[in-house]
Amino acid sequence: xxxxxxxxxxxxxxxxxxxxxxxxxxxxxxxxxxxxxxxxxxxxxxxxxxxxxxxxxxxxxxxxxxxxxxxxxxxxxxxxxxxxxxxxxxxxxxxxxxxxxxxxxxxxxxxxxxxxxxxxxxxxxxxxxxxxxxxxxxxxxxxxxxxxxxxxxxxxxxxxxxxxxxxxxxxxxxxxxxxxxxxxxxxxxxxxxxxxxxxxxxxxxxxxxxxx
Amino acid sequence: xxxxxxxxxxxxxxxxxxxxxxxxxxxxxxxxxxxxxxxxxxxxxxxxxxxxxxxxxxxxxxxxxxxxxxxxxxxxxxxxxxxxxxxxxxxxxxxxxxxxxxxxxxxxxxxxxxxxxxxxxxxxxxxxxxxxxxxxxxxxxxxxxxxxxxxxxxxxxxxxxxxxxxxxxxxxxxxxxxxxxxxxxxxxxxxxxxxxxxxxxxxxxxxxxxxxxxxxxxxxxxxxxxxxx
Numbered sequence: 513x514x515x516x517x518x519x520x521x522x523x524x525x526x527x528x529x530x531x532x533x534x535x536x537x538x539x540x541x542x543x544x545x546x547x548x549x550x551x552x553x554x555x556x557x558x559x560x561x562x563x564x565x566x567x568x569x570x571x572x573x574x575x576x577x578x579x580x581x582x583x584x585x586x587x588x589x590x591x592x593x594x595x596x597x598x599x600x601x602x603x604x605x606x607x608x609x610x611x612x613x614x615x616x617x618x619x620x621x622x623x624x625x626x627x628x629x630x631x632x633x634x635x636x637x638x639x640x641x642x643x644x645x646x647x648x649x650x651x652x653x654x655x656x657x658x659x660x661x662x663x664x665x666x667x668x669x670x671x672x673x674x675x676x677x678x679x680x681x682x683x684x685x686x687x688x689x690x691x692x693x694x695x696x697x698x699x700x701x702x703x704x705x706x707x708x709x710x711x712x713x714x715x716x717x718x719x720x721x722x723x724x
Numbered sequence: 725x726x727x728x729x730x731x732x733x734x735x736x737x738x739x740x741x742x743x744x745x746x747x748x749x750x751x752x753x754x755x756x757x758x759x760x761x762x763x764x765x766x767x768x769x770x771x772x773x774x775x776x777x778x779x780x781x782x783x784x785x786x787x788x789x790x791x792x793x794x795x796x797x798x799x800x801x802x803x804x805x806x807x808x809x810x811x812x813x814x815x816x817x818x819x820x821x822x823x824x825x826x827x828x829x830x831x832x833x834x835x836x837x838x839x840x841x842x843x844x845x846x847x848x849x850x851x852x853x854x855x856x857x858x859x860x861x862x863x864x865x866x867x868x869x870x871x872x873x874x875x876x877x878x879x880x881x882x883x884x885x886x887x888x889x890x891x892x893x894x895x896x897x898x899x900x901x902x903x904x905x906x907x908x909x910x911x912x913x914x915x916x917x918x919x920x921x922x923x924x925x926x927x928x929x930x931x932x933x934x935x936x937x938x939x940x941x942x943x944x945x946x947x948x949x950x951x952x953x
Binding site for chain 1: 727791792794795796797798799800801803804806807879882883884886887890897900901903904909912913915916917919920923924927
């Protein structure tokens with residue numbers, strides 16, 4: 513049922529869509545991470561913002577992707593921007609939650625030691641707190657990446673979608689091979705990205721090994 | 725502004741509130757589809773999660789399977805299902821069930837696993853059978869985490885049931901897909917507002933129940949595929 517000639521004939525298309533898929537995902541998680549980090553900095557400065565910020569991120573996360581895209585199209589039209597606004601929106605709750613949880617879990621001893629050594633609050637954040645929070649933050653990034661890889665598919669509806677386009681094309685032309693290729697590649701991309709990030713996270717935080 | 729007026733006009737037009745394409749019918753379809761998917765997912769996820777948590781067997785296998793389930797995009801599974809089940813309601817079910825089982829399964833099994841082993845042993849020592857231990861000792865403290873899993877699953881199913889419209893199922897997604905195809909933005913936005921509203925209402929309902937029961941919130945999420953750190 514798989515026709516290899518269809519795959520080889522469409523190889524340039526598949527490759528291009530795979531690259532687009534990765535690009536859409538990386539851009540979304542990258543922007544999401546920056547925004548979430550800024551939000552977390554604001555929350556640390558003004559504790560009262562924690563409720564409203566996670567609340568708003570939670571509301572965005574709850575909105576169905578197709579609905580959010582439909583809502584954005586009249587405003588930002590069929591574009592990369594529309595896809596990214598939605599994709600970034602969905603990463604916020606995951607990233608903010610894990611950034612907060614990771615930073616909150618930094619041992620008090622480490623903070624006091626840094627203070628006693630005369631670290632200012634900025635230096636303490638970058639050199640003590642963030643490195644110690646890294647495993648939890650990385651866990652959030654992994655979930656955000658896998659979730660986004662799945663959500664990118666839906667943006668095929670507005671003409672983006674990376675591998676979603678491959679599946680959609682297969683669907684429209686009743687081409688099972690293309691449908692299956694898009695499916696298998698997306699799942700493989702999700703699993704591959706998660707395993708790679710898990711490996712990378714363990715490599716850059718060797719001190720966290722064996723802790724659980 | 726023009727769009728806002730036309731969306732308001734859409735909502736106040738009585739024609740959109742009756743018949744097979746009316747709002748009540750579409751909401752009902754959406755709820756029924758989500759309900760059936762959740763019933764199947766609960767029938768799979770709960771017993772499996774309880775058994776795995778109680779016996780401590782198959783933990784790694786279930787985590788791997790659940791992780792795989794999370795990596796499968798619903799949209800992709802939906803389109804794949806059409807090839808085998810044809811256009812219609814049934815094609816939406818596999819995607820929704822695959823989406824809902826992992827959170828139910830993982831939360832149930834880990835919550836049961838995390839119950840203090842000393843208490844479980846005490847229950848056994850008192851002569852409780854396996855099922856009694858599960859019912860009387862293990863499930864009560866595990867309930868909040870199990871409920872959190874069901875909540876996540878329900879919300880994801882409601883959100884994703886919107887995609888059912890792409891494979892010719894009914895539900896609120898119909899307005900979005902049809903509005904998009906016909907370039908009737910007011911219909912599309914109305915659909916988006918209705919699904920968003922339904923999802924948010926469900927979320928509120930779960931939050932209120934959880935608060936009544938005095939359950940904690942805000943825990944870090946852990947990945948499922950490559951294993952948690």
